[in-house]
Amino acid sequence: MSVTGPRLQPTLFERSRPGRGGGKIPHPPKDALDRIPPAHRRSEPPALPELNEPEVVRHYVNLSHLNFAVDTGFYPLGSCTMKFNPKLNEWAARLRGFAELHPMVPDQVAQGTLQLLHDLESALAEISGMRAVTLQPAAGAQGELTGILMIRAYHRSRGDFERMDVLVPDSSHGTNPATASMAGFRTITIPSAADGGVDIAAFTSALGPTTAAVMITNPSTLGLFETRIGELLDAVREAGALAYMDGANLNAILGRFKPGEAGFDVMHFNVHKTFSTPHGGGGPGAGPVGVGERLVPFLPAPRVLRDEDGSYRLERTGERPTSIGRLRSFVGNTGVLVRAYAYILAHGATGLREVTDDAVLAANYLKHRLRDAFDIPYDRACKHEFVASASTIKKDTGVRTLDIAKRLIDFGYHPPTIYFPLIVDEGMLIEPTETESLEMLDAFADTLIAIADEARTDPEMVRSAPHTSPVGRLDEAMAARQPNLRWRPMRGAEMPCPD
Numbered sequence: 149m150s151v152t153g154p155r156l157q158p159t160l161f162e163r164s165r166p167g168r169g170g171g172k173i174p175h176p177p178k179d180a181l182d183r184i185p186p187a188h189r190r191s192e193p194p195a196l197p198e199l200n201e202p203e204v205v206r207h208y209v210n211l212s213h214l215n216f217a218v219d220t221g222f223y224p225l226g227s228c229t230m231k232f233n234p235k236l237n238e239w240a241a242r243l244r245g246f247a248e249l250h251p252m253v254p255d256q257v258a259q260g261t262l263q264l265l266h267d268l269e270s271a272l273a274e275i276s277g278m279r280a281v282t283l284q285p286a287a288g289a290q291g292e293l294t295g296i297l298m299i300r301a302y303h304r305s306r307g308d309f310e311r312m313d314v315l316v317p318d319s320s321h322g323t324n325p326a327t328a329s330m331a332g333f334r335t336i337t338i339p340s341a342a343d344g345g346v347d348i349a350a351f352t353s354a355l356g357p358t359t360a361a362v363m364i365t366n367p368s369t370l371g372l373f374e375t376r377i378g379e380l381l382d383a384v385r386e387a388g389a390l391a392y393m394d395g396a397n398l399n400a401i402l403g404r405f406k407p408g409e410a411g412f413d414v415m416h417f418n419v420h421k422t423f424s425t426p427h428g429g430g431g432p433g434a435g436p437v438g439v440g441e442r443l444v445p446f447l448p449a450p451r452v453l454r455d456e457d458g459s460y461r462l463e464r465t466g467e468r469p470t471s472i473g474r475l476r477s478f479v480g481n482t483g484v485l486v487r488a489y490a491y492i493l494a495h496g497a498t499g500l501r502e503v504t505d506d507a508v509l510a511a512n513y514l515k516h517r518l519r520d521a522f523d524i525p526y527d528r529a530c531k532h533e534f535v536a537s538a539s540t541i542k543k544d545t546g547v548r549t550l551d552i553a554k555r556l557i558d559f560g561y562h563p564p565t566i567y568f569p570l571i572v573d574e575g576m577l578i579e580p581t582e583t584e585s586l587e588m589l590d591a592f593a594d595t596l597i598a599i600a601d602e603a604r605t606d607p608e609m610v611r612s613a614p615h616t617s618p619v620g621r622l623d624e625a626m627a628a629r630q631p632n633l634r635w636r637p638m639r640g641a642e643m644p645c646p647d
């Protein structure tokens with residue numbers, strides 16, 4: 149494992165020199181210390197690194213240059229929709245009226261923000277064909293939990309306590325089964341059909357009086373649209389269960405397919421994916437949830453309401469006793485929601501449909517270009533993403549998908565999602581999005597094809613990649629199981645800290 153290269157710099161703690169502190173409090177009152185009660189004063193100085201201002205600035209700016217971002221290069225990370233984020237959104241989210249609004253101001257002072265949220269709910273309802281929308285959940289995963297809790301409340305409200313099962317296809321995102329068990333349900337995993345779609349027969353035979361819900365990702369995490377979705381939704385309805393749609397792949401169906409009209413009862417939006425908020429570094433995101441008629445009474449509180457006089461307000465505590473309650477503080481990650489609103493308005497209805505059409509075109513083009521160099525396990529018309537596999541390359545050369553992904557880094561690309569969905573051997577889930585040019589798609593395809601060739605002529609070069617990054621191969625299992633994210637110790641920092 150090689151972990152340091154010349155571009156990796158020492159930490160601020162290692163650079164620290166006693167007495168070099170650049171932090172000055174301007175014009176401190178003479179009796180500043182006396183104003184702090186003795187019990188609240190430190191007995192020892194805090195264990196902060198001591199550096200001057202240029203050292204600190206250069207440290208962080210140089211670190212930022214090690215970052216890979218959508219703004220620096222192509223980022224085909226499947227299932228994540230890493231599209232370019234228009235700077236217009238950033239301008240809108242930073243407008244003082246939105247950015248500096250205190251979350252506890254009275255409704256009268258927050259009319260602009262409340263109106264934006266109300267309008268965004270309507271736009272998302274229109275896009276999805278749903279009856280109503282909550283903007284509260286902080287991400288897709290929390291949106292799923294919100295949706296499944298509403299489904300639970302629905303069944304309970306009808307005195308139906310027998311429904312304990314949630315059916316999930318084996319190609320689903322890990323958050324689906326996690327959501328079901330967090331909400332107290334049993335997850336039943338249904339294997340995919342040979343064509344990569346939902347196995348309708350297996351689903352239908354698993355449906356019964358104990359089924360609370362099915363969770364379907366459409367298009368699936370293989371980038372395939374469920375062509376027999378109507379049949380499946382009929383069967384779900386007949387069984388008295390509800391249908392949840394994981395909407396992470398909404399980018400593929402904007403203006404083309406409305407889940408609510410198709411018969412889904414509830415879905416989440418990953419607005420940071422579809423509606424362009426910078427993401428990938430752990431947030432913040434937003435995971436609004438749209439519901440059909442039957443789930444409206446259970447929406448989280450408070451909802452954003454519009455009164456008859458045209459003014460906006462938040463629902464009052466206890467105003468709607470059927471609500472499942474509050475999922476997080478205030479009304480959601482408003483900054484992310486402002487970006488989504490700006491994106492939707494900038495595109496309009498026809499523009500959003502073009503987003504989808506271009507994303508689908510880009511994915512099919514790239515898939516076509518890679519067909520001779522890689523296996524394409526589910527080779528029918530894909531939506532916004534597709535799976536390629538290095539299964540044959542591995543058999544012939546020993547080079548794995550992980551190696552190919554690492555080698556891409558040497559050529560300045562972020563690797564695609566790899567080994568997901570789990571059902572594909574040596575899979576790479578590639579999602580180019582609508583924002584890349586033909587030249588970029590070709591350059592990426594040429595690079596992948598060249599790496600596939602290299603795997604045959606110089607496999608060691610691929611297996612030992614990356615060669616140009618500041619950090620080489622990490623022990624991924626150790627990084628996941630025992631992440632060591634904290635530097636220690638230094639003078640004054642002898643406090644034990646958990647590993």
Ligand SMILES: *Cc1c(COP(=O)(O)O)cnc(C)c1O
Nearest residue numbers: 227287288289321323394396418
């Ligand atoms: C991203 C994603 C999720 C989870 O969404 P977060 O916003 O990351 O919590 C769920 N399902 C699928 C298919 C996804 O791609």
